[in-house]
Protein backbone atom coordinates (compact mmCIF):
# COMPACT_ATOMS: atom_id res chain seq x y z
CA UNK A 1 0.00 0.00 0.00
CA UNK A 2 1.21 3.54 -0.76
CA UNK A 3 1.41 6.14 1.97
CA UNK A 4 -1.34 8.79 1.77
CA UNK A 5 -0.34 12.45 1.64
CA UNK A 6 -3.12 14.85 2.57
CA UNK A 7 -1.67 18.23 1.74
CA UNK A 8 1.01 19.88 -0.36
CA UNK A 9 2.82 20.87 2.85
CA UNK A 10 2.94 17.21 3.89
CA UNK A 11 4.44 16.23 0.54
CA UNK A 12 7.01 19.01 0.91
CA UNK A 13 7.86 17.87 4.46
CA UNK A 14 8.42 14.28 3.28
CA UNK A 15 10.56 15.51 0.39
CA UNK A 16 12.61 17.75 2.68
CA UNK A 17 13.16 14.87 5.11
CA UNK A 18 14.17 12.56 2.25
CA UNK A 19 16.72 15.06 0.88
CA UNK A 20 18.10 15.66 4.39
CA UNK A 21 18.54 11.88 4.80
CA UNK A 22 20.37 11.67 1.46
CA UNK A 23 22.93 14.18 2.78
CA UNK A 24 23.65 11.96 5.82
CA UNK A 25 25.11 8.56 4.79
CA UNK A 26 25.32 7.56 8.47
CA UNK A 27 21.50 7.64 8.52
CA UNK A 28 20.95 5.54 5.35
CA UNK A 29 20.10 2.37 7.35
CA UNK A 30 17.34 4.31 9.16
CA UNK A 31 16.09 5.74 5.85
CA UNK A 32 15.65 2.16 4.56
CA UNK A 33 13.80 1.15 7.74
CA UNK A 34 11.56 4.26 7.57
CA UNK A 35 10.57 3.46 3.97
CA UNK A 36 9.57 -0.09 4.97
CA UNK A 37 7.77 1.21 8.10
CA UNK A 38 5.73 3.74 6.13
CA UNK A 39 4.83 1.47 3.22
CA UNK A 40 4.57 -2.32 3.63
CA UNK A 41 4.64 -2.25 7.44
CA UNK A 42 2.20 0.54 8.29
CA UNK A 43 0.03 -1.57 10.64
CA UNK A 44 3.04 -2.21 12.89
CA UNK A 45 2.63 1.10 14.77
CA UNK A 46 -0.70 0.06 16.34
CA UNK A 47 -0.33 -3.72 16.60
CA UNK A 48 -2.16 -4.95 19.74
CA UNK A 49 -3.06 -1.39 20.85
CA UNK A 50 -6.59 -2.21 22.03
CA UNK A 51 -5.54 -5.22 24.11
CA UNK A 52 -2.75 -3.24 25.80
CA UNK A 53 -4.88 -0.21 26.56
CA UNK A 54 -7.50 -2.24 28.39
CA UNK A 55 -4.74 -4.10 30.29
CA UNK A 56 -2.98 -0.83 31.18
CA UNK A 57 -6.22 0.88 32.26
CA UNK A 58 -7.06 -2.04 34.56
CA UNK A 59 -3.74 -1.88 36.41
CA UNK A 60 -2.51 1.75 36.21
CA UNK A 61 -1.50 3.83 39.25
CA UNK A 62 -0.41 7.46 39.51
CA UNK A 63 3.23 8.53 39.22
CA UNK A 64 3.22 9.42 42.94
CA UNK A 65 1.89 5.96 43.88
CA UNK A 66 4.38 4.16 41.64
CA UNK A 67 7.41 6.02 43.04
CA UNK A 68 6.21 5.41 46.61
CA UNK A 69 5.51 1.70 45.93
CA UNK A 70 8.66 0.88 43.98
CA UNK A 71 11.24 3.21 45.53
CA UNK A 72 9.65 4.22 48.86
CA UNK A 73 10.14 7.91 47.98
CA UNK A 74 7.79 10.91 48.01
CA UNK A 75 7.93 12.78 44.68
CA UNK A 76 6.83 16.20 45.98
CA UNK A 77 10.27 17.71 46.81
CA UNK A 78 11.43 17.46 43.16
CA UNK A 79 9.36 20.43 41.90
CA UNK A 80 10.37 22.67 44.82
CA UNK A 81 14.05 21.68 44.95
CA UNK A 82 14.51 22.29 41.22
CA UNK A 83 11.91 25.09 40.74
CA UNK A 84 14.39 27.58 39.22
CA UNK A 85 16.02 25.07 36.86
CA UNK A 86 12.61 23.84 35.68
CA UNK A 87 11.40 27.40 35.14
CA UNK A 88 14.46 28.24 33.03
CA UNK A 89 14.00 25.01 31.05
CA UNK A 90 10.38 25.95 30.43
CA UNK A 91 11.45 29.35 29.08
CA UNK A 92 14.06 27.70 26.84
CA UNK A 93 11.37 25.40 25.43
CA UNK A 94 9.14 28.40 24.66
CA UNK A 95 12.01 30.24 22.92
CA UNK A 96 13.04 27.22 20.84
CA UNK A 97 12.35 27.87 17.14
CA UNK A 98 11.33 24.27 16.42
CA UNK A 99 8.51 22.37 18.08
CA UNK A 100 9.05 18.96 19.68
CA UNK A 101 7.36 16.84 22.40
CA UNK A 102 6.99 18.33 25.92
CA UNK A 103 7.98 16.93 29.33
CA UNK A 104 6.92 13.46 30.55
CA UNK A 105 6.94 12.01 34.07
CA UNK A 106 10.15 13.70 35.22
CA UNK A 107 9.83 12.67 38.86
CA UNK A 108 9.69 8.99 37.87
CA UNK A 109 12.99 9.28 35.99
CA UNK A 110 14.70 11.41 38.65
CA UNK A 111 13.69 9.18 41.58
CA UNK A 112 14.51 6.00 39.62
CA UNK A 113 18.07 7.37 39.34
CA UNK A 114 18.10 8.32 43.02
CA UNK A 115 16.81 4.89 44.10
CA UNK A 116 19.30 3.03 41.89
CA UNK A 117 22.12 5.32 43.06
CA UNK A 118 22.71 5.66 39.35
CA UNK A 119 26.15 6.29 37.88
CA UNK A 120 25.20 5.34 34.34
CA UNK A 121 21.89 5.80 32.58
CA UNK A 122 20.89 5.21 28.95
CA UNK A 123 17.89 6.83 27.27
CA UNK A 124 16.42 6.75 23.77
CA UNK A 125 14.60 9.86 22.57
CA UNK A 126 15.77 13.31 23.69
CA UNK A 127 13.80 16.04 21.81
CA UNK A 128 13.99 19.18 24.02
CA UNK A 129 15.77 17.08 26.64
CA UNK A 130 13.27 17.01 29.51
CA UNK A 131 13.95 13.38 30.40
CA UNK A 132 17.68 14.02 29.97
CA UNK A 133 17.43 16.93 32.41
CA UNK A 134 15.65 14.78 35.01
CA UNK A 135 18.31 12.04 34.81
CA UNK A 136 21.21 14.50 34.77
CA UNK A 137 19.98 16.32 37.90
CA UNK A 138 20.42 13.07 39.79
CA UNK A 139 23.53 11.81 37.97
CA UNK A 140 25.57 14.98 38.53
CA UNK A 141 25.50 14.36 42.30
CA UNK A 142 27.55 11.16 41.74
CA UNK A 143 29.59 12.32 38.77
CA UNK A 144 27.62 9.82 36.68
CA UNK A 145 27.02 9.76 32.92
CA UNK A 146 23.89 9.85 30.78
CA UNK A 147 24.11 8.21 27.33
CA UNK A 148 21.33 9.39 25.00
CA UNK A 149 20.28 8.35 21.51
CA UNK A 150 18.23 10.63 19.27
CA UNK A 151 17.54 10.91 15.59
CA UNK A 152 18.15 14.47 14.51
CA UNK A 153 15.04 16.46 13.50
CA UNK A 154 15.90 16.32 9.82
CA UNK A 155 12.76 17.89 8.37
CA UNK A 156 13.07 20.93 10.62
CA UNK A 157 16.88 21.41 10.48
CA UNK A 158 16.57 20.75 14.18
CA UNK A 159 19.84 18.96 14.94
CA UNK A 160 21.21 21.83 17.02
CA UNK A 161 18.06 22.03 19.20
CA UNK A 162 18.07 18.44 20.46
CA UNK A 163 18.50 18.75 24.24
CA UNK A 164 17.76 22.50 24.16
CA UNK A 165 16.50 22.65 27.77
CA UNK A 166 19.58 20.95 29.26
CA UNK A 167 21.71 23.60 31.05
CA UNK A 168 25.39 23.96 30.11
CA UNK A 169 26.63 22.97 33.58
CA UNK A 170 25.07 19.48 33.20
CA UNK A 171 26.55 18.79 29.75
CA UNK A 172 29.89 17.34 31.00
CA UNK A 173 27.81 14.43 32.40
CA UNK A 174 26.11 13.81 29.05
CA UNK A 175 26.98 11.86 25.89
CA UNK A 176 24.54 12.38 23.02
CA UNK A 177 24.63 9.90 20.11
CA UNK A 178 22.98 11.48 17.07
CA UNK A 179 21.98 8.35 15.15
CA UNK A 180 18.95 6.09 15.00
CA UNK A 181 18.73 3.70 18.00
CA UNK A 182 19.74 0.72 15.86
CA UNK A 183 23.08 2.45 15.25
CA UNK A 184 23.38 4.42 18.52
CA UNK A 185 22.68 1.65 21.00
CA UNK A 186 25.45 -0.73 19.83
CA UNK A 187 27.92 2.21 20.00
CA UNK A 188 26.69 3.11 23.50
CA UNK A 189 26.94 -0.49 24.74
CA UNK A 190 30.50 -0.74 23.40
CA UNK A 191 31.42 2.30 25.52
CA UNK A 192 29.47 1.15 28.57
CA UNK A 193 27.98 -2.34 28.84
CA UNK A 194 25.99 -2.05 32.08
CA UNK A 195 23.42 0.54 33.20
CA UNK A 196 21.60 1.38 36.43
CA UNK A 197 18.57 2.93 34.71
CA UNK A 198 17.23 2.66 31.14
CA UNK A 199 14.55 4.94 29.68
CA UNK A 200 12.88 4.28 26.32
CA UNK A 201 11.08 7.12 24.53
CA UNK A 202 12.00 7.03 20.81
CA UNK A 203 10.83 4.81 17.91
CA UNK A 204 7.18 4.07 18.74
CA UNK A 205 6.68 1.18 16.28
CA UNK A 206 6.06 -2.34 17.61
CA UNK A 207 9.19 -3.77 15.99
CA UNK A 208 11.39 -0.81 16.98
CA UNK A 209 10.30 -1.12 20.60
CA UNK A 210 10.60 -4.91 20.76
CA UNK A 211 14.15 -4.85 19.42
CA UNK A 212 15.26 -2.03 21.73
CA UNK A 213 13.55 -3.39 24.86
CA UNK A 214 15.50 -6.64 24.55
CA UNK A 215 18.78 -4.81 23.97
CA UNK A 216 18.23 -2.40 26.87
CA UNK A 217 17.16 -5.21 29.21
CA UNK A 218 20.35 -7.20 28.47
CA UNK A 219 22.42 -4.17 29.48
CA UNK A 220 20.45 -3.28 32.61
CA UNK A 221 22.08 -4.48 35.83
CA UNK A 222 20.14 -6.60 38.30
CA UNK A 223 18.27 -4.22 40.61
CA UNK A 224 18.34 -1.51 37.91
CA UNK A 225 15.23 0.33 36.73
CA UNK A 226 13.57 -0.06 33.32
CA UNK A 227 11.19 2.70 32.16
CA UNK A 228 9.30 2.96 28.87
CA UNK A 229 7.07 5.86 27.81
CA UNK A 230 3.85 5.59 25.80
CA UNK A 231 3.39 1.85 26.25
CA UNK A 232 -0.23 2.15 25.05
CA UNK A 233 0.79 2.84 21.43
CA UNK A 234 0.87 -0.92 20.73
CA UNK A 235 1.38 -4.16 22.70
CA UNK A 236 5.19 -4.33 22.39
CA UNK A 237 5.83 -3.50 26.06
CA UNK A 238 3.13 -5.82 27.39
CA UNK A 239 4.31 -8.64 25.12
CA UNK A 240 7.94 -8.04 26.11
CA UNK A 241 7.07 -8.18 29.83
CA UNK A 242 4.93 -11.30 29.42
CA UNK A 243 7.52 -13.15 27.37
CA UNK A 244 10.20 -12.44 30.02
CA UNK A 245 7.95 -13.07 33.05
CA UNK A 246 8.40 -9.48 34.18
CA UNK A 247 5.97 -8.02 36.70
CA UNK A 248 5.62 -4.41 35.67
CA UNK A 249 3.98 -1.36 37.18
CA UNK A 250 1.91 0.80 34.82
CA UNK A 251 1.71 4.54 35.45
CA UNK A 252 -1.03 6.69 33.99
CA UNK A 253 0.36 10.12 33.19
CA UNK A 254 -1.50 12.84 31.29
CA UNK A 255 -3.67 10.37 29.40
CA UNK A 256 -0.77 8.07 28.44
CA UNK A 257 0.75 4.97 30.01
CA UNK A 258 4.34 4.47 31.19
CA UNK A 259 5.80 1.07 32.12
CA UNK A 260 8.34 0.71 34.93
CA UNK A 261 9.93 -2.23 36.74
CA UNK A 262 12.95 -3.11 38.86
CA UNK A 263 15.05 -5.89 37.24
Ligand SMILES: C[S@@+](CC[C@H](N)C(=O)[O-])C[C@H]1O[C@@H](n2cnc3c(N)ncnc32)[C@H](O)[C@@H]1O
Pocket residue numbers: 100101102103104124125126127128129130131132149150151152153179180181182201202203204208
Ligand atom coordinates in the same frame (compact mmCIF):
# COMPACT_ATOMS: atom_id res chain seq x y z
C1 LIG B 1 8.84 11.86 22.51
S1 LIG B 1 10.35 12.46 21.93
C2 LIG B 1 11.42 12.27 23.30
C3 LIG B 1 11.06 13.16 24.46
C4 LIG B 1 12.10 13.19 25.56
N1 LIG B 1 12.34 11.87 26.13
C5 LIG B 1 11.71 14.16 26.65
O1 LIG B 1 11.36 13.73 27.76
O2 LIG B 1 11.80 15.38 26.42
C6 LIG B 1 10.87 11.20 20.86
C7 LIG B 1 12.24 11.39 20.24
O3 LIG B 1 12.66 10.15 19.68
C8 LIG B 1 13.39 10.39 18.52
N2 LIG B 1 13.36 9.19 17.68
C9 LIG B 1 12.31 8.67 16.98
N3 LIG B 1 12.68 7.56 16.34
C10 LIG B 1 13.98 7.33 16.65
C11 LIG B 1 14.93 6.32 16.33
N4 LIG B 1 14.61 5.29 15.53
N5 LIG B 1 16.17 6.42 16.85
C12 LIG B 1 16.50 7.44 17.66
N6 LIG B 1 15.65 8.42 18.02
C13 LIG B 1 14.42 8.38 17.52
C14 LIG B 1 12.74 11.62 17.89
O4 LIG B 1 13.69 12.32 17.11
C15 LIG B 1 12.31 12.41 19.13
O5 LIG B 1 13.26 13.37 19.45
